[in-house]
Every structure is written in C-alpha cells, then in structure tokens.
Amino acid sequence: MDQGNTAFILIAAAFVLLMTPGLAFFYGGLVKAKSVISMMMMSFGALGLIGVLWVLFGYAIAFPGAEGTVAPWAIDWSAIGLTSLLETPEDAAYPPMAFVCFQATFAILTVALVSGAIADRAKFGAWMLFAGVWATVVYFPVASWVFNFGLADDGSFEYGGWITKGLQDVFGVGAIDFAGGTAVHINAGAAALALALVLGKRVGFQKGVHVPHNPPFVLLGAGLLWFGWFGFNAGSELAADGTAALAFINTIAAPAAALLAWLLVEKIKDGKPTSVGAASGAVAGLVAITPACASVDPIWAIVLGFIAGAACALAIELKYKLGFDDSLDVVGIHLVGGLIGTLYLGFFANGTGLFMGGDASQLIVQAIAALAVLAYSFVLAFVIGLAIEKTIGFRVKNEDEIAGIDTVVHGEVGYTLSDAKV
Template sequence: MDQGNTAFILICAALVLLMTPGLAFFYGGLVKAKSVISMMMLSFGALGLIGVLWVVYGYAIAFPGSEGLVPPWSIDWNNIGLTALIEVPEGAAYPPLAFVAFQATFAIITVALVSGAIADRAKFGSWLIFAAIWATIVYFPVASWVFNFGLAEDGSFAYGGWITYGMQEWFGLGAIDFAGGTAVHINAGAAALALALVLGKRVGFQKGVHVPHNPPFVLLGAGLLWFGWFGFNAGSELAADGTAALAFVNTIAAPAAALLAWLVVEKIKDGKPTSVGAASGAVAGLVAITPACASLTPGWAILLGFIAGAVCALAIELKFKWGFDDSLDVVGIHLVGGLIGTLFLGFFATNTGLFTGGDGTQLLVQAIAAFSVLIYSFVLAWIIGFAIEKTIGFRVKNEDEVAGIDTVIHGEEGYVLEEARA
C-alpha cells in the first residue's frame, strides 16, 4: 500500500464530509430565521442516515463487483458493510476501506443537496423516509453506473458502470464524469424538481417575498463547500498525481469565473451585485466543473465557469416563470449547472471533444448519460415523494409554515434573545 496515496484519499474524504455541514450553513442562511434549524437539520439528518445506510448496504449496491449486485438480505450481518469490498490487487496504492470512506461522503452530500428544494415546508421524519428510499433505489444504483470499477489480478481495469465504461463498447467512448456531474448534481437536481412539484409552493410564493435571513451564513457555507470541493474533485483521482493537480487548479478557475459572471448578470439585471449572488455563482461553477475537472485545460475551465455562472444566474428565475417552488435553487444551480458541465465536455474535452480533436461521439454519450440520470431520478423521486405525501404527509400545515417550523418540528429557535423571552 502507498501510504501517501492512502493519506491523500482519507484527507479528501474528510474534506468532502465537511461539505455537508457547509451545505447546512449555505442553505440555512437562505431561508427565513424561523426555519433555519429545520433547514440545517435536513442536511445533518442526511449525514446520519446515509452514513449508516452506506455501511450497511449502500456500498454493496453501488460497488457490487463483477459477480453482480449484492442485495441487503445477503449481507453477513456479523461483518456489516465489509462483504462486498473491492478486492484490490497486491501492491495497489490504497486499501479498500479508504475508497469506501471516500464514496460514503459523496452519497451523503448528494442526498443533502435535494433538501434545498423543500425548504420551509417539509416534515423532518418524512424527509428521512424519502432520503432512505431515494438513496437506496436511486443514488446507490446511479453511483454504480458512474463510479463502479473493478481491477483484475494484474491491476488492469476489468469491469465498470455502464455510463463511464459500458458505453465504450457501444460507441467507442464512455461518458466522462470524473467526480459526479451526473451521479451527484444532475441526480440531486432532478430529484429536487420532483419534490418541489410534489410539495407545491410555499405560502405567498412570488418573487421577492422569501429573502435570505443571513447572508453571512450563506458566504460561510459557500466557503466551506469550495474548500471541501478540492477533496471532491482532486480526490476522485484516488492518487496524488498530475491529474489531481489539474483537477485542483480547475476547481479554483471555474468557480472563480462563475462567481464573476453571476455578479455581472446580477448587476445588469437587478442593478446590484449581491453577496448571495457571489456565493451562488461560486457554487454554480463548482457544480459545472465537477464532471470536467480532469478533462479540460484551465483555459476551457474558465470558459465553462463563465458560461455556468451566467446561465445559472438566469436559470434560477425559471421557477417564477414556470410556477414551481424550488426554494433554494437546487434546480437552477445543480441540475442546470450539472447539465452544462456534462455537455460542455462533448465540445471541449481534451482530445475527444468536438472542437478539441474528436467528433460528435463524446457529445452523444455525454447527453445519453445526463438525460438517463435526469429521467431516472426525477420519475422515482416523484413517485416516492407523492407516496409519502399521500400517506403520512410530507408537507407541514400552512399555519406552521407561516409561523416558522423550527419550534413546531424541533422545539428550538435559531436565535434566542433573552430580552424577548423575558
């Protein structure tokens, strides 16, 4: 085992895990003051629940090995979570458990991302039920489509998921998704859209009514997300090498460009650049570069950032035009940004993009991957959400929503002023 690469993967896993508390701050600052605890708890609830499910059976579903799926009921419960580990050949660079830990953090943050679409109006228990079912039948299988790979005894590639490796047999090229543009962002964005439609609009939903209560929280959350994203992108190389370094540089360049582009659009459209816009632009750029970070030169990464920042700044307005209440713009940032980053590779991926030495094949496989995940996630998320809403209920009462759901659901307040209590 290479201790350097092992340490690299474990550190990157810790960075990605930090993204979920970062997301809690990002989302928490965007809602009203009386819903901040509830909003942050949706992220922390996902952290606890998916962390357990991943060890119990999620890894076995996402990385089943060449013998096929290992279902939960076949797991050795005396050795929970360790029955389907990748058998790494002798002399490999890292131990299997390092990879298990790294991929666990991806599962956690993906589920947490979905919660932004249902801010201010979701029951905590219903959210946890949705998260468990959606992770089991959507995220874990999609992670297998994208991230699953296996090694032969000689260390060479032996098998893998159909999106990144299976399409090589059909088209000669597999889809490029280095760190999760499809499995994480398109997947979460599509599910978020489905839940927004199932739960309906917040009371009084219209442009300008719901404003962020704490922009400093939003900036803090965006900073933690950006910091953790270096582990997300560079860590996906699973080795401290030149590819990881390229991913690292692109994780600086693209979100920086997207931040600037978002502020320019805000200035032109609304007259003022905002701190929330800066944070949102950075996240949009991070989303877009996720699938592409190892397959673009830094120049193309900057162009991708500019495009993603500008387009996502406009895309978040679609909810008002089309009438769906995606509370915290998961659709406008993660779904749209994920699509932009995934499809951009069809044009500019090194050596295979339409304008960088290839033909239209890369664009074709990128589109197949993106829209397959989008449709699969949206349909199943809608079915799960609809079933929960019609049985135990997913949305809180309107009067609780108006009053603020922190005290109703959690018995806590985000900001306790002693003078007011006295």
Template sequence: MDQGNTAFILIAAALVLLMTPGLAFFYGGLVKAKSVISMMMMSFGALGLIGVLWVLYGYAIAFPGSSGTLAPWSIDGGALGLTNVLELTEGADYPTLAFVAFQATFAIITVALVSGAIADRAKFGAWMIFAGVWATVVYFPVASWVFNFGLGDDGKFEYGGWITHGLQDVFGVGVIDFAGGTAVHINAGAAALALALVLGKRVGFQKGVHVPHNPPFVLLGAGLLWFGWFGFNAGSELAADNTAALAFVNTIAAPAAALLGWLVVEKIKDGKPTSVGAASGAVAGLVAITPACGNLDPVWAIVLGLVAGAVCALAIELKYKLGFDDSLDVVGIHLVGGLIGTLYLGFFARGTGLFMGGDASQLIVQAIAAIAVLAYSFVLAFVIGFAIEKTIGFRVKNEDEIAGIDTVVHGEAGYVLEDAKA
C-alpha cells in the first residue's frame, strides 16, 4: 500500500466534505433572512441522508465494477453495506475504503447543489424524500456511467463507465470528465431546472425583488467551496502526481479568471461589480474546470474561466426571460458552467481536442455525454418532484413563504436581534 497516495485521497475526501457546509453558507447568504435556516438545512440534510445511503447501497450501485462488471445498470450485492471492501486488496495502492469515502463526498455535494433552485419555498421533509429517491435512481447510476471501474470485454482492468470509456469503442476517443462535470454539475443543474418548474415561481417573483440578505456569508461560502474544490479536482487523480498538480493549478487559474470575467460583465451591464458577482464568478469557473482540470494547459484553463464567468453572468438572466424561478441560479451556474467545461474539452483537450491536434471526435463524445446526463436527470427529477408535489406536497403555503419559512418549518430563526424576555 502506498501510504502517501492513501493520505492524499483521505485528505482530498475531507476537503470535498467541507464543500457541503461551504455550500450551505453560499446558499444561505443568497436567500432572505427568514429563510436562511431552511436553506442551510437542506444542505445539511443531504449530508446526513446521502452519507447513510452511500454506505448502505449507493456505492454498490455506483461502483458495481468492484465485482468485475462495467455494465451501466447493475449492482454489486457484495458491496451492500460495504461488506466486501473492508479489507485491503493485495497489491492495491490504497484501501478501497479511502476511495469509498472520497466518492461519498461527491454524492453528498451533488444532491445538495440541487436545493438552490427551490429556495424560500420548499418543505424540508419533501426535499429529503426527493433527495433520497433522486440519489438512488439518478446520481448513483450516473456516477457509475462516469466513474465506474472493472474488467472490460478483453479481460483487462478499465476505469470509467460507458460515458467515459464505452464511447471510445465507437469514436476512438473516450469522454473526458476528470472530476465530474457531467455526473455532478450537469446532473445537478438539470435536476434543479426540473424542480424549479415543478414548484413554480416564488411569490412576487421578478428581477430585483429577491436580494441576498448576507453577502459576507456568500463570500465565506465561496471561499470554503474553492478551498474544498482542490480536493475535488486534484483528488480525482487518486494519486499525488504531476496530473494532480496540473489539476490543482488549473483549479486556481480558471476560477480566478472566471471571477474577473463575471465582474467585467457586471460592470458593463449593471454599472457596478458586486461581491455576490465575484463569488458567483469564482464558482462558475470552478464548475467549468471540473471536467477539464487534468486535460488543459493552464493558459487554456484561464480562457475557459473567462468564457465561463462571462457566459454564466449572462445565463442567470435567462430565468427572467424564460419564466422559471431558479432561486439561486443553479441552472445558470452549474448546468451552463458544466456544459461549457464539458464541451470546451472537445476543442482544447490536450492531444485530442479539435484545436490541439485531434479531430471532431472528442467534441462529439463530449456532447453525447452532456446531453445524455442532462436528459436523464431532468426527466427523472421532474417525475419524482411532480409525484411528491401531487401527493404530500413539495411547496409551503404562500403565507408561510411570505412570512419566512424558518420558524414554520424548523421552529428557529436565523437571527435573534434581541432577547424576547428582556
């Protein structure tokens, strides 16, 4: 066992886990003051629920390759409850449990991301039901499509499911998704769009009405997300080597450039660069570089960041033009940013991109992967959300939404400015 790589993976897992509380701060600062507990609890609720489901059966669905299969729809019965991965495999570089822990944090943050689309108006219990069902039928299988490992038809060990490896048999190149642009960001963004449509618009929804109540929370959350993202991206190499170092550098360069790109668009469009814009731009760049961090030269990572920051700054306006209420711009940042980063590889991936010595094949497989995950996640998220809404109800009453749902749903207030007994 390589103790250095084992420590690297475990530290990366801890960094990625920190991203979920970071997301809670980021989302919590963006909502109104009377909804901050509700918003942050959806992230922490996902952390608790998905953490348990991952151990019970999530890993067995996402990584059936531990029993030797690369089939996209299968489950490793021996991995239920992690029973067959407790012991160190002879000759392995790191314990399978280290990989289990690392991937668990991906599942948690992906589910938590979706919650931003339904801020200010969702029941906590309904959200938890959605989170559990969506993770089971969408995230766990899609993670298998992208991250699975096992024995191929030729009997050789292969890393990657049908999305990252299977298309190679047809097009000669496989899909590049280094750390989860499809499985995490396109997946979560598509589900967020579906839920926004199911729950409908907030009361009084229009541009300028709903403003962030705590920009310092937003900046704190973005900082924690960026810090954790080094584990997310560099850790996906599963080894402390040069590729991990490249992913690390690109995780500095792209979001830094995206932050600047977003602020420039804000200045041109609205006259003032904002702190929320800076935080959102950084996150947009982090999203875009996720699939590409191990396959781009740093200069091209900067270009990707500038493009993602500028385009996502414009994309968040789509909800007003198209009439869907994606409360915290999960669609505009994660879906759009994930699509940009995934497709960008078709042009600039080292060695295979259209402008980097390759042909159109890389772009074609990147597009197939993006569309497949988007469609699958959107349709199933819509069905699950619609079923919950029509049975137990997903949305709170309008009067509770107007008053602020923290006290109604959780019996707590985010801010107590004076002692009621004084």
C-alpha cells in the first residue's frame, strides 16, 4: 500500500467536503437576508442526508465494480453498509475506504448544488425528500456510468459504465470526464432547471428585483470552493503524480481566465465589473475545467476558461428571456459550464480531440454523454419534484416568501442586530 497516495486521497476528500460549506456561503450571500438560513441549511441538510445514504447503499449503487459493466443500473450487494470494504487487499495501492470517502464528498456536493435553483421559496422537508430520492435514482447510477471503471494495462477501459466502456466499445473511445462535468455539473444543472420549472417563479420575479444581500459571503464561498476544487480535480487522479499536477495547474488557469472574461462581459454590457461577477466567473471556469483538467494543456485551459466565463455571463440572462426562475444561476453556470467543458474535449483533448490529432469520435461520445445525463436527470428530477409538490407541497406560501422564510421554516434569523426579541 502506498501511504503517500493514501494520504493524498484522504486530504483531497477533506478538500472536497469543505466545498459544501463553501457552497453554503456562496449561495447564502446571493439570497435576501431573510432567507440566508434556509439557503445554507439546504447545503448542510444535503451533507447530512447524503453522507448517511452513501454509507448505507449509495456507494454500492455507484460502484458495482466489474459486475456493473455497461449496465445503466447495478448494485454491489456485498458493499451495502461498506462492511466488506474494511480490509485492504495486499496488492492495493490504497485502502478501498479512502476511495469511498473521496467519492462520498462528490455525491454530497452534487446534491447541494441543485438547491440554488429554488432559493427563497422551498420547504426544507420537501427539499430533503427530493434530495434523498434524486440521489438514489439519479446521482448514484449516473456516477456509476461515469466513475465506475477499471483500466487495462494499455489504458483502455477493462470495465466500466456505459458512458466509458460502452461508448468505447462502439466508437473506439470512451467519454472523458475526469472529475465530474457530466456526473456532477450537467447532472445538477439539469435537475436545477427541472425544479425551477416545478416550483415556478418567485414573487415579483424580474431582472434587478432580487439582489445579493451579502457579496462578501459570495466571495468567501467562491474562495472556499476554489480551494476545495483542487481536491476535486487533482484528487481524481487518486495519486500524487504528474497528471494530478496538470489537473492542479489547470484548476488555477481556467477559473482565473473565466473570472477575467466574466468581468469583461460585465464591463461591456453593464458598465461596471462586480464582486459577484468575479466570484461567479471563477466558479464557471472551475465547472468547465472539471471534466477536462487532466486532458488539456494549460494554454488550452486558459482558452476554455475565457470561453466559459464569457458564455456563462451571458447565459445567466436566459432565465429572464425564457421565463424560468433559476434563483442563483445553477443552470447558467453549472449546466452551461458543464456542457462547454464536456464538449470542448471533443475538440481539444490531448491525442483524441478533433484538433489534437483525433477524429470526430471523441466529440460524438462527449455529446452523447452530456445529452444523456442532461435528459435523464431533467426528466426524473421533474417527476420527483412534481410528485412532491402535488402531495406534501414543495413551495412555501407566498406571504411567507415575501416575509422571508427563515423564521417560518427554521425559527431563526440570520442577523440579530440588537438584544431585542424579534
């Protein structure tokens, strides 16, 4: 067992776990002051619920091993409760439980990401029910499609889900998603769009009405997300080597370029670059580089960052033109950014991209993977969300939304400015 790589994986897992509290700050700063507790609690609620479900059965669904080859849904019954993974095989590079820990943090964050689309108007209990069901029927199997693979000595997929091994069998190459462009960002973004449609628009929804109440929170959250993202991307190599180092530098380059591009778009379009724009641009670049971080050179990571930053800055305006209320721009940043990063590999992936010595096969499999995850997640999230809305109700009353839902849902306020009772 390589103790260095084991330490690397466990530290990376801790980095990624920090991303969920970071997301809570990022989202919390974007909502109004009387909804900040509600918003942050949806991230922390996901942390608690998905952490438990992952141990009970989530890992068993997401990583059925060779038994789940190409299957859209499989489960390793021996991994229920993780008891079978406590011992480390003599020839293992790291303890199986280290990988379990690392992947648990991905599941938690992906579910938490979805909550940004329904800020200011969702019941906490309904959200928790959605989170548990969606994770079980969407995230866990999609993670298996993307992350459940084993490699042969020549680097080809020896086994894996249909997005990796299955597409390789048909097209000669499997889809590239090093750290979760499809499984995390397209998946969460599609679910966010579905929930935004189910819950409908906030009261008084129009451009300029709902403004961030705490931009410093947004910047703090973006900083924590960026910090954690090094574990997210570099950690996905599962070894402290050159590939991890490449993923690390690309996780600096792409979001830095995206931050600049977003600010440039704001300056041209609105006349002023904003702090929220800087934070959002960095996150857009982080999203886009996630699937590509180990497959493009740093110069192409910068190009990807500029494209993603500018495109996402424009994409967040679509909700006003198309009439859906994605409160905190999960669709405009995570869905659009995830699609850009995933499809970009079809052109610029080292060795297989259309402009990097390959043919159209890589672009085709990237598009198939992206669209399949988008459609699967959107449809099931819409069905689950609609079922909850029609039964126990997903959305709070309009009067509670206007007043601010922190006191109604949680009996707390985000800011107490005096000792007087509120």
